[in-house]
Amino acid sequence: MDVSKLTITETRALLADRKINAQELINAFLSYIRKTDGDTKAFINVTEEQALMRAKKIDDAVKSGKNLGPLSGVPMGVKDNICTKDIKTTCASKMLDNFLPPYDATVVERLHDAGAITLGKLNMDEFAMGSSTENSYYFKTKNPWDGGRVPGGSSGGSAAAVASGQVVYSLGSDTGGSIRQPAAFCGVVGLKPSYGRVSRWGLVAFAPSMDQVGPITKNVRDCALVLNNIAGHDSLDTTSMDCEVPDYERALVDDIKGLRVGIPEEFFGKGTDPAVIDRVERAIGILEEQGAICEKTTLPNSKYALPVYYVIATCEASSGLARFDGVRFGCRSEAEDLVSMYKSTRAEGFGPEVKFRILLGTYLLGPENYDKYYTKALKVRTLIRDDFERAFKKYDILVSPTTPTTAFKFGERMSNPAAMRQSDLLTIPANMAGIPAITVPCGLVEGMPVGMQIMGRPFGEKTLLRAAYTYECHRGCDYMTPTTGGGLGEGV
Amino acid sequence: MREYETVIGLEVHAELKTESKIFCACTTEFGGEPNTHVCPVCLGMPGALPVLNKKVVEYAIKAALALNCEIASICRFDRKNYFYPDLPKAYQISQQDFPIAAGGYLMINTPDGEKKIGINRLHMEEDAGKLVHAGDDIARADYSLVDFNRSTVPLVEIVSEPHLRSPGEARAYLDHLKAILEYTEVSDCKMQEGSLRCDANISVMPKGSKEFGVKTELKNMNSFRALQRALEYEVERQIGLLKEGKEVLHETRTWNEQKGITEVLRSKEEAEGYRFFPDPDLMPLVIDEQWVEAVKTTIPELPADKKERLMKDYDLPEYDAGVITSSKSLAKFYDSCVGLYDDPKEISNWLMGELLRLLNTNNIEIEDSPITAENLVELLKLQDEGVISGSIAKKVFEEMFETGTDPETIVEKKGLKQISDVGELGQIVNGVMEKNPQSVEDYRGGKERALKFLVGQVMKETRGKANPQLVNELFLKKL
Numbered sequence: 011m012d013v014s015k016l017t018i019t020e021t022r023a024l025l026a027d028r029k030i031n032a033q034e035l036i037n038a039f040l041s042y043i044r045k046t047d048g049d050t051k052a053f054i055n056v057t058e059e060q061a062l063m064r065a066k067k068i069d070d071a072v073k074s075g076k077n078l079g080p081l082s083g084v085p086m087g088v089k090d091n092i093c094t095k096d097i098k099t100t101c102a103s104k105m106l107d108n109f110l111p112p113y114d115a116t117v118v119e120r121l122h123d124a125g126a127i128t129l130g131k132l133n134m135d136e137f138a139m140g141s142s143t144e145n146s147y148y149f150k151t152k153n154p155w156d157g158g159r160v161p162g163g164s165s166g167g168s169a170a171a172v173a174s175g176q177v178v179y180s181l182g183s184d185t186g187g188s189i190r191q192p193a194a195f196c197g198v199v200g201l202k203p204s205y206g207r208v209s210r211w212g213l214v215a216f217a218p219s220m221d222q223v224g225p226i227t228k229n230v231r232d233c234a235l236v237l238n239n240i241a242g243h244d245s246l247d248t249t250s251m252d253c254e255v256p257d258y259e260r261a262l263v264d265d266i267k268g269l270r271v272g273i274p275e276e277f278f279g280k281g282t283d284p285a286v287i288d289r290v291e292r293a294i295g296i297l298e299e300q301g302a303i304c305e306k307t308t309l310p311n312s313k314y315a316l317p318v319y320y321v322i323a324t325c326e327a328s329s330g331l332a333r334f335d336g337v338r339f340g341c342r343s344e345a346e347d348l349v350s351m352y353k354s355t356r357a358e359g360f361g362p363e364v365k366f367r368i369l370l371g372t373y374l375l376g377p378e379n380y381d382k383y384y385t386k387a388l389k390v391r392t393l394i395r396d397d398f399e400r401a402f403k404k405y406d407i408l409v410s411p412t413t414p415t416t417a418f419k420f421g422e423r424m425s426n427p428a429a430m431r432q433s434d435l436l437t438i439p440a441n442m443a444g445i446p447a448i449t450v451p452c453g454l455v456e457g458m459p460v461g462m463q464i465m466g467r468p469f470g471e472k473t474l475l476r477a478a479y480t481y482e483c484h485r486g487c488d489y490m491t492p493t494t495g496g497g498l499g500e501g502v
Numbered sequence: 503m504r505e506y507e508t509v510i511g512l513e514v515h516a517e518l519k520t521e522s523k524i525f526c527a528c529t530t531e532f533g534g535e536p537n538t539h540v541c542p543v544c545l546g547m548p549g550a551l552p553v554l555n556k557k558v559v560e561y562a563i564k565a566a567l568a569l570n571c572e573i574a575s576i577c578r579f580d581r582k583n584y585f586y587p588d589l590p591k592a593y594q595i596s597q598q599d600f601p602i603a604a605g606g607y608l609m610i611n612t613p614d615g616e617k618k619i620g621i622n623r624l625h626m627e628e629d630a631g632k633l634v635h636a637g638d639d640i641a642r643a644d645y646s647l648v649d650f651n652r653s654t655v656p657l658v659e660i661v662s663e664p665h666l667r668s669p670g671e672a673r674a675y676l677d678h679l680k681a682i683l684e685y686t687e688v689s690d691c692k693m694q695e696g697s698l699r700c701d702a703n704i705s706v707m708p709k710g711s712k713e714f715g716v717k718t719e720l721k722n723m724n725s726f727r728a729l730q731r732a733l734e735y736e737v738e739r740q741i742g743l744l745k746e747g748k749e750v751l752h753e754t755r756t757w758n759e760q761k762g763i764t765e766v767l768r769s770k771e772e773a774e775g776y777r778f779f780p781d782p783d784l785m786p787l788v789i790d791e792q793w794v795e796a797v798k799t800t801i802p803e804l805p806a807d808k809k810e811r812l813m814k815d816y817d818l819p820e821y822d823a824g825v826i827t828s829s830k831s832l833a834k835f836y837d838s839c840v841g842l843y844d845d846p847k848e849i850s851n852w853l854m855g856e857l858l859r860l861l862n863t864n865n866i867e868i869e870d871s872p873i874t875a876e877n878l879v880e881l882l883k884l885q886d887e888g889v890i891s892g893s894i895a896k897k898v899f900e901e902m903f904e905t906g907t908d909p910e911t912i913v914e915k916k917g918l919k920q921i922s923d924v925g926e927l928g929q930i931v932n933g934v935m936e937k938n939p940q941s942v943e944d945y946r947g948g949k950e951r952a953l954k955f956l957v958g959q960v961m962k963e964t965r966g967k968a969n970p971q972l973v974n975e976l977f978l979k980k981l
Contacts, residue, residue, distance in 0.1 A: 109548070111547070112542065113542055210549075210551060214548040215548075218782040218783050246551060246553060247553075248554065248783075248784060249785060326782055328777075329583050329592075329777070332583060332585065333546045334548075335585060337587050348587065376775060380777075
């Protein structure tokens with residue numbers, strides 16, 4: 011049985027109709043992973059034993075007629091910076107090569123409670139720092155659409171595993187675009203929820219004021235289904251909002267008549283590939299056909315988002331990653347005295363990009379730089395947020411390309427950090443403002459997928475999903491996969 | 503000779519006695535096997551997040567109100583970054599720019615009368631773990647072990663203004679501060695257990711100078727006495743340097759209890775920048791007026807008010823009232839006694855005299871006193887009723903302290919009842935007069951002092967049990 015194209019809804023139907031049991035399903039996925047992952051390399055760790063155990067429990071529950079959770083038996087993958095109890099959580103870093111968390115992240119716990127089965131932990135840029143998954147301590151993950159190209163990052167493994175069908179859906183984390191950028195590069199749907207929508211408990215922090223966990227799925231419906239099960243207040247995370255969680259599946263209505271759509275011109279600037287702009291404009295055309303009122307608008311301060319992001323994120327990271335000192339967990343280099351132990355552990359345990367960001371953040375928080383950079387960055391961040399607030403008085407959603415280009419080739423940007431950072435140019439503003447943003451595939455450029463980004467008001471995920479769903483209904487294909495060639499072709 | 507003036511400011515850390523830690527649900531209990539009161543949060547594990555304990559905020563508000571501080575309507579937590587093995591996250595969550603409270607004061611008594619000492623700020627923070635060195639000291643240890651039981655236990659840091667002008671004033675400030683924290687029941691304030699810690703900033707300057715001298719920061723003073731001694735030493739040291747025309751260096755010094763001196767710990771130039779910045783894991787804390795008002799109603803009578811009341815209600819001298827109210831437990835003990843026996847001054851004498859003396863020499867806290875309020879009052883009644891004499895009472899008291907037995911049993915068992923039988927005493931008086939004809943002569947010849955000697959002889963013969971007043975009367979009759 012070919013399991014690689016299954017969505018959550020289809021998988022649930024197969025299991026509900028007893029066409030297959032959970033163990034058979036999981037075995038099918040495991041053998042597909044064995045077949046493909048030698049090449050794709052999305053997984054750092056396949057958790058076969060635990061997955062089969064969980065599947066057996068579900069089959070037993072079915073036999074005894076128990077009520078099953080909404081995601082029961084559906085296999086997923088988890089980015090390796092999200093803690094899984096007694097399963098290695100490495101953050102793709104040598105530093106945590108041997109780290110076994112004694113606890114599950116809240117998102118993992120909630121999905122397991124809903125019946126989900128974790129197939130393994132997925133590759134990423136070390137500590138979520140990067141845009142191509144090339145910063146993994148372990149190996150590079152290939153883009154399933156073109157083995158010579160990166161899957162994006164930092165959740166490259168999560169996007170590649172979904173695009174190649176190794177899992178039905180996955181969890182990623184997004185601090186500056188780390189869900190949306192790889193999802194766009196791999197032709198799948200990725201959602202960064204509003205800041206505070208999803209618990210961060212158990213997500214190894216990169217920049218806590220922006221980090222959010224979110225789903226990467228094959229289509230918009232799956233995205234809503236996963237969000238339904240991970241969203242909501244968590245008493246272990248005081249930055250998670252204590253407000254109502256709507257049923258996101260019910261938001262999936264093919265109707266956007268009268269929806270006011272803003273098109274921020276800064277996101278269509280000269281840094282963005284005209285072919286990418288073309289595909290997104292066509293997608294906007296479909297929204298218009300469906301009754302949306304589209305209008306150009308402007309977010310003037312968003313051009314500062316990238317430098318502001320690098321100040322705030324590196325400052326937070328320099329402090330948050332200080333706990334990796336070799337004293338209690340992770341790797342420790344033997345040395346003569348305490349300070350040498352700290353130094354050699356951190357010198358050997360962290361890769362170059364992580365070191366660069368820790369150094370930068372440490373420098374920026376220094377007494378002579380603090381006001382000049384950190385305080386100033388916070389002020390500009392407020393301006394960026396104000397821009398969005400103003401725009402959302404007029405528009406229900408804002409639409410843009412997710413990335414300035416499609417997936418680039420391995421090595422192409424490793425020696426050019428500025429170019430590498432450009433790939434997050436269009437995703438970072440949403441993190442700065444704490445607003446939700448989703449990417450939906452909207453066509454191909456030279457055989458590589460393009461993503462359309464839809465941004466919404468804080469906690470306005472319902473509207474995002476409705477717009478994305480409506481677009482998907484009229485896009486011309488249910489979902490795009492590398493094996494079907496996308497269905498959309500070049501010129502849709 | 504040039505005269506110098508001392509300037510002292512104190513930074514006091516008090517552990518709040520909430521049941522659980524400031525950012526997780528682990529117990530704050532002292533002791534316990536190493537690393538048994540821990541969880542992912544207080545171990546700083548990856549992905550763990552702090553959740554603020556509301557009780558801690560309540561206690562901090564309570565302490566701040568008792569210290570006449572202004573409560574901030576919005577405050578914030580910051581990260582203080584530095585590496586040390588007892589600090590699991592490599593940053594301490596503290597409050598730097600926006601503390602929960604500021605601008606308070608407390609009053610102290612000085613030889614020149616009452617003095618107001620400003621409190622600059624009060625803020626909340628988490629404690630670190632504890633290093634246990636496998637050797638005599640850190641320099642000679644082969645390795646060190648870390649116990650994280652104390653990690654993330656709530657603290658308030660209370661920073662005074664540099665208003666203290668002598669080690670004695672510093673001591674008085676700390677005494678009063680401790681009493682306030684005890685009365686409000688926010689902290690145990692046990693310096694030996696580390697639930698109260700005090701650092702001092704101290705400088706000297708020529709008398710009348712407007713500019714403070716270069717200060718040193720003193721650490722590691724583990725008792726009230728140590729604080730005073732260290733400050734006294736440091737005053738002498740700094741004045742000595744200035745007199746020799748040398749400079750005082752801006753440095754952190756540690757008190758060496760054995761040697762009785764302060765030693766350099768690190769120079770301030772080496773001191774690292776802590777790179778404070780707002781902790782993104784915690785939202786700004788909003789405290790509305792209602793909350794503050796609600797906490798206000800839970801503040802009990804404070805030491806200064808209690809002192810006034812003791813002076814007014816019981817006619818106690820200011821000194822007595824001050825000593826008794828300096829510790830909440832002592833005041834409580836006093837209250838219990840006064841409730842049972844109506845002689846406030848006599849009770850005060852015994853508390854401040856015998857009881858405190860024995861407690862201090864045996865290093866026992868008043869809470870653990872082997873003598874209960876009931877037993878002390880019993881003893882005073884026996885004395886008052888003439889069952890035992892005053893000198894016997896002191897002996898019985900010591901016995902009570904040693905054994906914890908009630909006074910009646912001791913008096914009974916040891917046959918210490920006062921002899922008040924006129925016939926029995928008359929015989930003893932006659933005997934003493936016979937044995938000491940010279941003294942009898944002296945008295946009759948007008949030497950009043952001879953009577954005292956004769957009474958003393960009777961007391962000696964009866965091993966203190968004779969009723970001294972009766973003996974006196976008998977002598978006067980017979981002489």
